[in-house]
Amino acid sequence: MSRSFYKTILDFLAYVLLVIGALTMLIPFVWMISVSLRLPAEQFSRNIIPDPFTLKNYTDLFKDLPNQAFLYLTYNSFKLSLLSVIGQVLTCAMAAFVFAIVKFKGRDFLFALLVATLMIPPQVSLIPDFIIFKYLGLIGTQWPLILPAFWGGAFGTFLLRQYFLTIPRDLVDAARMDGASLFDIFWRVYMPLSKPAVAALSIFVFKDAWNDLLHPLVYLPTDMQQTTLTVGLAFFQQQLQAGGKFTVLMAGAFLSIVPLLIIFFIAQKQFIEGIALSGVKR
């Protein structure tokens, strides 16, 4: 058999494998959307195309859940995710700049210590943090989810430092000649030049905060005006399933992933480069 024939067969097999895999990946999303567009009586139907087609579940989501719960949940998720992004980007960037550019005693030790904390599972800090926040009287408020975003972090600092190191040093020297201070160099030279890395970190932080289940579950009351979409959905799962309303539940699930889907389609490049940046350049 000729070599090119062999190669064509192999290419074809690879293609078939990729298509089957892609369909498997997509089925849950397709099913989610499909169920969300059906009448409750049709919720267990095996047809992918909803018949009859309805948007009623989406309006029910806002009407039927008491006290506009879905609006509050969405608002809380947005608020907490955006605050996390601001906190992480600011505090990680400051630390990353200092670690990457400035020379001072103890720098390498401190940086090594920070990177070593990547190995500490976050569950370890959950209990002492809970106790501290309890003594501060902050359990049941959103502060325990906001404050930690403003105390830096190994992952973000590491990611931004890697990027800062690729910026030519001549720029620092030139800025120094013009009399720029340390903070000026950070804010006016490094931050504007690091938009791709900042974008990547922002996306990661937003995604993690938006999808976080454990921390809101621990710190926030199961009050639909206070908590986030993830906790809300987990709560409604029990209620709506018991009431046989999978259709409304799927509408809620789909709406809850829409913001991330939009961000992903706009910023796919940063997303993927960010992961590659964290994994390859060591």
Place this chain on the structure above:
Amino acid sequence: MDYGLKPLGREKLWLWLMLVPTIIGLVFGTIGSLFATLGLSLFDWDLINPPTWVGTENYVALFQNKNYIEAFVNTLKFSALYVPGVVVISLLLAVLLNRKIRGVGIFRTIYFLPTVTSAVATALVWNMIYGKETGILNFMLETLGFAPICWLCTNNAMMSVVIVNIWGAIGEGMIIFLAGLTAIPRDYYEAASLDGADNFQQFFRVTLPLVTPSIFFQTLISAINAFQAYDYIYMLTRRGQGDSSVPVAVYSIYRNAFHFFRMGDASAQAIQLALLVGVFMAIMFWWERHYVVYE
């Protein structure tokens, strides 16, 4: 490293100000809390009565606690299934996608989707898919002539949960491996090809040795994620009483700390989890020194 800008005069103050958040994080968030948890694990404390010193009793009790042993064993079982699954499938995907074929971008987007979307939202639909009488998975099985499976019953729940977790993770692994694969110089393949190596030989002799850094990294990340797996397990296996049909270590920590307010037991479990991560990392870094090829 001796690169670096020298801070001038008052800038020393600025330098430390810029580090303040990070230092607070180290003290309260990570290193400080590691020691705090270690300390708490030596006490019995329900957050209401004053803590009482019990020494290593909490650790001894762990080995007699059937629920905890079950959770710990589940975490190990879960990891043993999940980690190889994620590494092998995402490497295979990356190899298939690292070729000149139509629609690479679309495939990459599709495989990456679950990585972006929340485990809570997708678990809701997986719950429907896994339904015993009403789910489409059993419908497909029956159409193909197989008996339906009770996917989320105690016997099968572990496997079902692992499948969903792998589904949710291969997108990220694929990206890591694609980055590793594109870094391999094309000359290597040309040289191998001239020597008459076929596709499979090229894969095992050229590709595999040269992606060992990515395999190392991805195994490490997957294992750390596996030890801490929680979201899908909470959503898919939670029962009426708040317990789970596949309790894992994090589930047990969460239940002990925030349902039963047994802070000492929960802390001892958290320390055990940290030890597990530590031991695993030590093994991985040993493995890296001996088997990972850096150019």
